[in-house]
Amino acid sequence: GIQVEQSPPDLILQEGANSTLRCNFSDSVNNLQWFHQNPWGQLINLFYIPSGTKQNGRLSATTVATERYSLLYISSSQTTDSGVYFCAVPSNFGNEKLTFGTGTRLTIIP
Amino acid sequence: DAGVTQSPTHLIKTRGQQVTLRCSPKSGHDTVSWYQQALGQGPQFIFQYYEEEERQRGNFPDRFSGHQFPNYSSELNVNALLLGDSALYLCASSRLGLAGYNEQFFGPGTRLTVL
Numbered sequence: 211g212i213q214v215e216q217s218p219p220d221l222i223l224q225e226g227a228n229s230t231l232r233c234n235f236s237d238s239v240n241n242l243q244w245f246h247q248n249p250w251g252q253l254i255n256l257f258y259i260p261s262g263t264k265q266n267g268r269l270s271a272t273t274v275a276t277e278r279y280s281l282l283y284i285s286s287s288q289t290t291d292s293g294v295y296f297c298a299v300p301s302n303f304g305n306e307k308l309t310f311g312t313g314t315r316l317t318i319i320p
Numbered sequence: 321d322a323g324v325t326q327s328p329t330h331l332i333k334t335r336g337q338q339v340t341l342r343c344s345p346k347s348g349h350d351t352v353s354w355y356q357q358a359l360g361q362g363p364q365f366i367f368q369y370y371e372e373e374e375r376q377r378g379n380f381p382d383r384f385s386g387h388q389f390p391n392y393s394s395e396l397n398v399n400a401l402l403l404g405d406s407a408l409y410l411c412a413s414s415r416l417g418l419a420g421y422n423e424q425f426f427g428p429g430t431r432l433t434v435l
Contacts, residue, residue, distance in 0.1 A: 243423065251408050253363075253426040296362055306376050307353065308412075308424060310362030 212237045214299055216311035223287055224319055231282040231314045233297035240300065242273050243308070244282050247294040256282070256295075287318045322347060324413050324427035332433045333401050341396045341430045345413030351375075352394040353424065354386060357408040369394050370416050398432075406434045 213236040223229055233242070244256040257264050257271040259280065264271050268288075273280040284291055294315050298308040325344045333339050345352050351370045355363035365378035369388035388394045392413075398405055408431050412424040 245426075251357075251410075251429045251431070253410065255423065255425060258423040298362075301376075306368060307365035307378060308355075308363075309365070313362050 212239070212299060212301070212309050214297060214309050214311035216295075216297060216314050218314060219312065220315045220317075222317045222319065225287060225289060227287050227318075228283070228285045229287060229316065231284070231295050231316075233280040233282070233311050235278050235280075235297075235299050238278070239275065242280050243298050244271055244280070245296045245298065246291075247296060247313075249293060253296070284316075287316075289318045289320055292316055292318045324411055324425055326409075326411050326427035326430050328430060329428070330431045330433075332435065334435050335401055335403060337401050337434075338397065338399045339401060339432060341398075341409050341411075341432070342393065343396070343411030343413075343427055344393045345411075346425050349413035349415045349425075350392050351414045351416045352388060352392065353412045353414070354394070354396045355410040355412065355426075356380070357410060357429075359407070363410055366396070401434045403434050406432060408432075 215234045217232045241260040245253045259271050259273045261273050261275045268285045270283045294313045296310050296313050298310045327342045353368040354366040357363040366380050367377040368375045372388045383399045385397045408429045410429045411427045414422045414424045
């Protein structure tokens, strides 16, 4: 099955800093989702992005499907950005299982 | 517009017992998927239900079974609980589309502890 790897595994930043999280996948995909998992376990949808670039406030994401990677940018980090960030890709057969990456744990220090 | 809901929030069971977890999908969604997330890992796909049938299954034993009701809500049942079944169980809903993959939305999860 498809493999999804994320880097870095851990990131500790000062409040106000910018960060880039990377997601690599082993096979072509027809879509990709980024999630933020808060300390209570809730997975919050950030982006649904098969290709190109999307922006939502301080966050933006870029997926280059032909090169099998996606990037999540967080600017002007706030303490509420802390948590684990996951990317996930579906199988190539339609609305089926998501395979999640290994996650990046982001800690923002005041 | 209510999002995905799950119950209960937390559950403590002993080895060998059986457990049932429940999920109500987001309004307008007809497909429910279940995931298991062990501590420090990403969620792992258990199975997916559409039109009251299991569409696809991940690498989980038959002790894990499910059901979808006519109102699209779903249950996850786990029999003969093992210590290793302790995890956060997440439900996701989506709307099956003819064009392929559609965005999945997750509930808050049920944290199961097996003693």
